[in-house]
Amino acid sequence: MVPALGRIFATRIEITAQRWLRRLLVEPKNMSRVSKERLPQKMNKIYNDVVSKKTYLYLGIAFWLLTVIFVAAPIWPYVFYRLSPGTSDTLAATIGTTVVHARSTAVLSPESHSGPTPTPTPAPPTFDPSLPEDNGIIIDKIGVRGPIHEGDNWAEILKTGIWRVSNLGNPEDNRQPIILAAHRWGYVTWTNSFRTLNSFYNLPKLNVGDRIQIVWNQRKYVYEVYAQETGEKITDYSANLILYTCDLWNSPIRIFKYAKRIY
Numbered sequence: 453m454v455p456a457l458g459r460i461f462a463t464r465i466e467i468t469a470q471r472w473l474r475r476l477l478v479e480p481k482n483m484s485r486v487s488k489e490r491l492p493q494k495m496n497k498i499y500n501d502v503v504s505k506k507t508y509l510y511l512g513i514a515f516w517l518l519t520v521i522f523v524a525a526p527i528w529p530y531v532f533y534r535l536s537p538g539t540s541d542t543l544a545a546t547i548g549t550t551v552v553h554a555r556s557t558a559v560l561s562p563e564s565h566s567g568p569t570p571t572p573t574p575a576p577p578t579f580d581p582s583l584p585e586d587n588g589i590i591i592d593k594i595g596v597r598g599p600i601h602e603g604d605n606w607a608e609i610l611k612t613g614i615w616r617v618s619n620l621g622n623p624e625d626n627r628q629p630i631i632l633a634a635h636r637w638g639y640v641t642w643t644n645s646f647r648t649l650n651s652f653y654n655l656p657k658l659n660v661g662d663r664i665q666i667v668w669n670q671r672k673y674v675y676e677v678y679a680q681e682t683g684e685k686i687t688d689y690s691a692n693l694i695l696y697t698c699d700l701w702n703s704p705i706r707i708f709k710y711a712k713r714i715y
Contacts, residue, residue, distance in 0.1 A: 573626055574715045576671060583670040589614060589632065590665040594654035600632065600666070610635055613650035621692070623668040626713070629691050630666075636697040636707075652697035655707050664693065664711055675711035682707055 587600045600616050601609045609615045614634040621628040634652040647653055658664075664675045675693045682705050686694060691710035699705040 574713060576624070577673060577715065578671070580670055580672065583667050583672060585670060587669070588667050590667070591658065591662075592665075593659075593662045594652075594657050595648045596650070596652070596654075598650035606633075611639060614652075623666055623671070623673040623713075626692055629689055629694050631686070631694045631696070633696055636699075652695065652707075655695060655697050655709065658695075658709055663714075664695070666693070673713060674715050676714045677709050677711045679710040680708060681710075 590597050598613050617631040621630045638647050638651045662677050666673045688710050692713040693711040695709040696706045
């Protein structure tokens with residue numbers, strides 16, 4: 453639509469210029485003295501018309517470019533992964549590297565690491581048979597609502613959504629932190645709705661004070677974010693829950709969110 457408007461503006465400029473040039477070249481012989489005195493005014497009008505039309509043309513082009521940027525930005529990750537299909541697997545490998553470091557660093561006494569002042573662990577939440585039997589995570593702030601997948605084959609598990617790092621904590625055992633990892637952009641085969649529910653695409657929007665719910669064995673555990681950072685390694689193992697994902701498409705930088713259980 454915008455290019456069409458640009459062509460219309462250009463056509464009108466050309467027609468206007470031709471009309472005034474004909475008048476200047478053909479009509480001067482029959483002009484009266486008064487008309488000749490008004491010639492400079494007509495020239496000024498031509499100039500103003502042309503300038504005005506060019507302004508509209510440039511505004512139309514600028515609007516078209518902004519529209520392209522606005523429309524393309526949300527789908528750029530899809531285009532990027534379509535052009536470079538191996539990127540998702542590369543990012544999965546770097547997520548796995550972060551996990552290797554976490555396993556070698558996490559200890560049974562997380563209080564020895566920097567973090568919030570240790571507080572007594574809340575009592576286990578009440579068993580609720582109305583809750584799903586499958587373990588899952590809910591983050592209302594960013595629209596996440598998906599199952600938590602278990603296993604050691606992180607390369608395959610990350611293709612299905614959110615992964616709990618094995619051999620570390622879970623909601624029923626807080627001696628070590630629960631670490632949940634997920635792709636931010638995911639795979640080209642993912643739909644937008646699946647990406648919203650099962651990835652950490654919007655994890656950067658999760659802020660200190662926001663809450664996270666984990667449904668585990670039909671009990672609902674609630675956590676609150678108390679710190680966040682970007683980097684290549686987890687630095688705070690005193691957290692009860694750690695979420696992380698990629699920062700950019702092929703960057704080694706990770707986004708980390710640290711949370712403590714409140715009930």
